[in-house]
Amino acid sequence: MARVPLSVKYKMMLVHTIVIMIPIIAVQWLAFQALSSKLYDNVVESNLNILDEASNSLIFLNLNALQLEDKGNDQVQQFILYGLANTAMGKDSDVIISNHSGQTLFSTNKHLASKHLHEQIFTSKEGKGSFTVDYLHVKRVVFYSYNAFADWYIIVYTPESSIMEKLSYIHHLMGILMLSSGIMCVVLIIILSIYYSGPIILLNRKMRQYATGKIEMMRPSRRQDEVEELEGYFEDIVIRLKESVNREYEMKMKSDKAKLLALQAQINPHFLHNALETINSIALIHRVPLISELARSLSQMFRYNIVNEEKLVTIDDELHHIEHYLKVQLIRFDQAIQTKIDIDPNVRKSRTIKFVLQPIIENSIVHGFRNIDKEGFINITGYCERSRVILTIRDSGEGMSEEEVQQMNDKLGNLDMSLSLEQDSQESAGHNRAYEYGIGIYNVNNRIKLAFGEQYGLTYRAMEEGLLVIITLPYQPEG
Numbered sequence: 001m002a003r004v005p006l007s008v009k010y011k012m013m014l015v016h017t018i019v020i021m022i023p024i025i026a027v028q029w030l031a032f033q034a035l036s037s038k039l040y041d042n043v044v045e046s047n048l049n050i051l052d053e054a055s056n057s058l059i060f061l062n063l064n065a066l067q068l069e070d071k072g073n074d075q076v077q078q079f080i081l082y083g084l085a086n087t088a089m090g091k092d093s094d095v096i097i098s099n100h101s102g103q104t105l106f107s108t109n110k111h112l113a114s115k116h117l118h119e120q121i122f123t124s125k126e127g128k129g130s131f132t133v134d135y136l137h138v139k140r141v142v143f144y145s146y147n148a149f150a151d152w153y154i155i156v157y158t159p160e161s162s163i164m165e166k167l168s169y170i171h172h173l174m175g176i177l178m179l180s181s182g183i184m185c186v187v188l189i190i191i192l193s194i195y196y197s198g199p200i201i202l203l204n205r206k207m208r209q210y211a212t213g214k215i216e217m218m219r220p221s222r223r224q225d226e227v228e229e230l231e232g233y234f235e236d237i238v239i240r241l242k243e244s245v246n247r248e249y250e251m252k253m254k255s256d257k258a259k260l261l262a263l264q265a266q267i268n269p270h271f272l273h274n275a276l277e278t279i280n281s282i283a284l285i286h287r288v289p290l291i292s293e294l295a296r297s298l299s300q301m302f303r304y305n306i307v308n309e310e311k312l313v314t315i316d317d318e319l320h321h322i323e324h325y326l327k328v329q330l331i332r333f334d335q336a337i338q339t340k341i342d343i344d345p346n347v348r349k350s351r352t353i354k355f356v357l358q359p360i361i362e363n364s365i366v367h368g369f370r371n372i373d374k375e376g377f378i379n380i381t382g383y384c385e386r387s388r389v390i391l392t393i394r395d396s397g398e399g400m401s402e403e404e405v406q407q408m409n410d411k412l413g414n415l416d417m418s419l420s421l422e423q424d425s426q427e428s429a430g431h432n433r434a435y436e437y438g439i440g441i442y443n444v445n446n447r448i449k450l451a452f453g454e455q456y457g458l459t460y461r462a463m464e465e466g467l468l469v470i471i472t473l474p475y476q477p478e479g
Contacts (some may be wrong), residue, residue: 021185028181032174039167044141048128051145051154093158098122100151109157118142118155132160203231210238282331294331297324304354311451314478315382315389316348322357322380329365336375337365343382343391350389351476353451359440360393360458360469368397368467376466384475388456391471399467405460411442412458415449418442448473 094109102122107113117133121144128145143156304321376396411417445458452474461468
C-alpha cells in the first residue's frame with residue numbers, strides 16, 4: 001500500500017499546537033490550580049474566623065447567664081451552635097465542644113463525637129487550625145478553635161464537598177476561559193499554519209506542474225524570507241531548463257535538417273547511368289525519333305531534381321516525375337512491364353518530400369523482374385485514411401519470403417537501426433535478398449521519418465505474387 005505523505009500544512013498545525021496551544025493550556029491549568037488553592041485557603045481562614053466569633057459569642061452568653069441567672073441562654077447557645085453547623089460553616093456540618101482534656105461538652109452528632117477523630121488537636125500547640133479526616137467514607141475538613149478564657153475547643157466537621165461548592169463559580173469561570181482561549185488558539189494555529197505553509201504548498205504545486213511539462217512563470221512573492229529565496233532559485237532553474245530545452249530542440253532540428261539534406265543528396269546514381277546507356281544504345285542501333293521523347297523525359301527529371309529546391313513538393317509533382325522515370329526505364333524492357341497509377345485527387349494535393357516513389361519503383365524493376373521473362377505489372381495507388389496519406393506500390397515480380405519481409409519491417413521500424421543499416425544494405429547486396437531490396441529503401445524511409453516523425457515511413461507486405469510496399473505520410477494539403 002502506497003504511503004500517503006502528510007501535508008506540510010498539517011505538520012505546521014501540529015508544531016504550532018505543541019509550541020503554542022499546549023503551553024497556554026498548561027499555564028492556564030497551573031493558574032487555575034493556584035487560584036483554587038488560594039481560594040480554598042481563604043475559605044478555611046474565613047471559617048476559622050467564624051469559629052472565633054462564635055466562641056466569643058458563647059462566652060458572652062455564659063457571662064450574661066451567670067449574672068442574670070437566665071436559663072434560657074442554653075437554648076440560645078444551642079441555636080447558635082446549630083446555626084454555625086448548618087449555615088455559617090457549610091451544609092451538613094457538625095459541631096463539637098470539648099475541654100482541653102478531650103471531654104465532650106456539647107455535640108450535634110454524638111456518634112461522630114464518640115469516634116474521637118479530632119484527638120490530635122489536644123496535643124497541638126496552635127490555638128486554631130484545620131485538617132482532613134475520613135468519616136463514613138466521606139472526606140471532611142475539621143476546623144477547631146481554642147478559647148483560653150472558657151478553656152474549651154469548638155470543633156466543626158464540614159464535608160469537603162460543601163467547601164468546594166463555594167468554589168464552583170470559579171471552576172465554571174475557568175472552564176469558560178480555557179474553552180475560549182482554546183478556540184482562539186485553534187484559530188491562531190490555522191492562520192499561522194496557512195501563512196507559513198501556503199508559499200511552500202504553492203511552490204510544491206508549481207514543481208508538480210513542471211514535472212508534468214507545464215512550465216509557467218511564478219507570481220512575484222511579497223515575502224522576504226528563505227521561502228522567497230527558494231522560489232527565486234526554482235524560478236532560475238525553470239528558466240535555465242526552459243532555455244536548455246529550447247536550445248536542445250533547435251540543435252535537434254538543425255541536426256535533423258542536416259541529415260535530411262544529406263540523405264536527399266544520396267539518391268542512387270545508378271539510374272542516370274542506366275538511362276544514358278539506354279539512350280546511347282537506341283541512338284547507335286535504331287536511329288529513331290524515340291530518342292527525343294527519352295531526352296525530354298530525362299530533361300524533366302533533371303529539372304525536378306535540380307531546379308526545385310523546395311523542401312516539400314506535392315505528391316502530384318512526385319507522380320509526374322515517376323511518369324517521366326517510367327518512360328525512360330521501361331524502354332529497356334520493351335513494354336513488358338505494364339504500369340497503372342490510381343491516385344485520389346485529394347492525395348495529389350498533399351505535400352511530401354522529394355523522391356519517395358522512385359527508389360521503390362526502381363527496386364521493383366531492377367530486383368523484382370530481373371529473373372522473370374513473362375510480362376509483369378506495377379500498380380501505384382493512393383488514398384487518405386484518418387489524416388494520413390497511404391501510397392502503395394504493388395508489383396508482380398519475384399517478391400520476398402515472409403521471413404525476409406519481417407526482417408525488413410523490423411529494420412524500417414527503428415530509425416536508428418535504419419540509419420546505421422543504410423550503408424550496410426549496399427555492402428551486403430547479393431548475399432541476402434532482403435538486403436538487395438533494401439538498397440535505396442532505407443534512404444526513403446529515413447528521410448520520411450526525419451521529416452515527419454517516426455510514426456510514418458515504409459512497410460513491406462508479402463503477396464502471393466510479387467510484393468506490396470506501403471508508404472505512410474501525413475496529409476498536408478497545399479496552402
